[in-house]
Amino acid sequence: MVYRYRAGAGPGPKEKGARDRILDAAVGLFGERGFATTTLKAVAAEAGVSAPLVVHHFGSKDGLRTACDAEVAGVFRTLKSDAVSRGSSLTMFEILVQFQQSRPLLHYLLQSIRDGGAQMDELVDQLVEDSLVYTADAEAQGLVRPSLHPRHRAVMLLLMSFGALSMHEQMKRLMGVSPIEDPPEAWGPYVAAVSEIFLYGVLRPEAYEELVALIEHHRDPDLSTARPHTAGEESLP
Numbered sequence: 332m333v334y335r336y337r338a339g340a341g342p343g344p345k346e347k348g349a350r351d352r353i354l355d356a357a358v359g360l361f362g363e364r365g366f367a368t369t370t371l372k373a374v375a376a377e378a379g380v381s382a383p384l385v386v387h388h389f390g391s392k393d394g395l396r397t398a399c400d401a402e403v404a405g406v407f408r409t410l411k412s413d414a415v416s417r418g419s420s421l422t423m424f425e426i427l428v429q430f431q432q433s434r435p436l437l438h439y440l441l442q443s444i445r446d447g448g449a450q451m452d453e454l455v456d457q458l459v460e461d462s463l464v465y466t467a468d469a470e471a472q473g474l475v476r477p478s479l480h481p482r483h484r485a486v487m488l489l490l491m492s493f494g495a496l497s498m499h500e501q502m503k504r505l506m507g508v509s510p511i512e513d514p515p516e517a518w519g520p521y522v523a524a525v526s527e528i529f530l531y532g533v534l535r536p537e538a539y540e541e542l543v544a545l546i547e548h549h550r551d552p553d554l555s556t557a558r559p560h561t562a563g564e565e566s567l568p
Contacts (some may be wrong), residue, residue: 350388352378354402357395362438366396366446400443400454403436408461415469430515437496437511444497459485479550 347355356377360369371392375382389395410429414421443451462485469475478484495502496510503509506520536543 349378349380349384353380353385353388353395354399358399358403358439359435361396361399362435362440362442365442366392371395396450399439400450400457403439404454404457404461406436407433407458408465411462411465412468415465415472415474418472418474427515430510430518434510434515440493441496441499441511444493455489458489462489479546 353374357369357374360374360377364373369392371385372382374395375385378385385395389398410433414426414429417425440454443454459482463481466475466481466485470477499509499511502521503512506524508518508521510518510521534542
């Protein structure tokens with residue numbers, strides 16, 4: 332049975348309309364089996380509808396995948412925006428629930444990375460655009476430091492996240508945990524390592540004056556007053 336990634340958020344599977352059930356089934360099956368090997372008939376069977384109804388709603392498998400891309404981007408946008416709106420009041424239990432809801436999306440994204448192509452490009456573009464919005468909200472709340480180049484930062488954070496996702500087997504080998512294979516409650520080492528990097532940084536600016544000069548050289552004139560907080564102002568406890 333394919334995991335229902337939106338279970339617990341809104342009406343249960345039996346109460347959903349056919350289109351939503353088809354999207355749930357397609358995201359799960361595409362992520363589990365891949366795009367090329369998943370048929371509309373399999374999606375229809377998983378969703379409890381007829382294959383002609385899938386065609387009626389989405390036209391073709393390409394149309395269904397495009398709708399799935401939009402759905403995945405939308406769910407990520409909602410999860411991130413909700414997290415930003417909660418800010419520091421978000422509990423670890425709630426974070427784990429969000430991870431659990433995100434797991435099928437991670438499988439789906441991993442398949443998209445493997446396939447590449449124009450559809451992956453469009454999905455990545457949408458994820459970047461969405462991240463600019465909720466990151467700006469986080470900055471306004473004082474949760475995130477400003478950036479000299481918000482779009483470049485958003486792109487690099489997304490690429491690094493996808494890189495870690497695509498190398499999850501090496502993460503499992505080296506750290507004993509995989510966000511693809513393991514349940515969220517086992518992600519402790521992964522969450523701790525990523526959180527340390529984001530919260531405390533890695534390099535001390537005073538030790539890398541040439542890098543600091545390079546950053547200053549490429550400063551956006553429109554953001555000349557938005558100087559990033561330097562990691563040297565904080566240290567690990």
